[in-house]
Amino acid sequence: MSILLSLFLKLSAFSLVAFGGVSALLPDLLDLAVYQERWIDLQTFSDYFAIAQAAPGPNFMTVTLLGWHLYGVFGAFLATFAIAWPSSILIFYLQRLLLGIKDPRKMQAIQYAAAALAIGLVLSSAWEIALHINHGVAAYALTVFTILFTIFTRWHPLYLIVLGAIIGSMGLI
Secondary structure (H helix, E strand, O other): OHHHHHHHHHHHHHHHOOOOOHHHHHHHHHHHHHHHOOOOOHHHHHHHHHHHHHOOOOOOHHHHHHHHHHHHHHHHHHHHHHHHHHHHHHHHHHHHHHHOOOOHHHHHHHHHHHHHHHHHHHHHHHHHHHHHHOOOHHHHHHHHHHHHHHHHOOOOOHHHHHHHHHHHHOOOO
């Protein structure tokens, strides 16, 4: 039961700083779950992250899978609730505050600042996860190729998933 309480309290605290979504928290979640608490190993975290990204729905499925791993269905529900409830309350009151701002320049400045913060946190998170998960030249090459592919083409990301599956099935990653 102490694992559940620890999971609930730590994920609730993470929720308050999840600006940019759970993706911005992934390095901290990885550090907590794999290295500090040792709830799961790095490969399991990577697998849960991949499942969460491939599945439709909210981005916090990694947290749900972590809770499920620790304590089954109840753990999944508790982890999902813990990551959602504090930020939901915070956003409710923040939205009420923002609706009270009448100056369009102030509103636009706040929106741009929030967008820049969210983008920066997500990019930082992606970089940190890539450093933890990538092992070997082929994995780093695929990561760099994916970034360049995404920036310079308008092709569907499904091609990247297929490429990753092919390279993985050949044992190169």
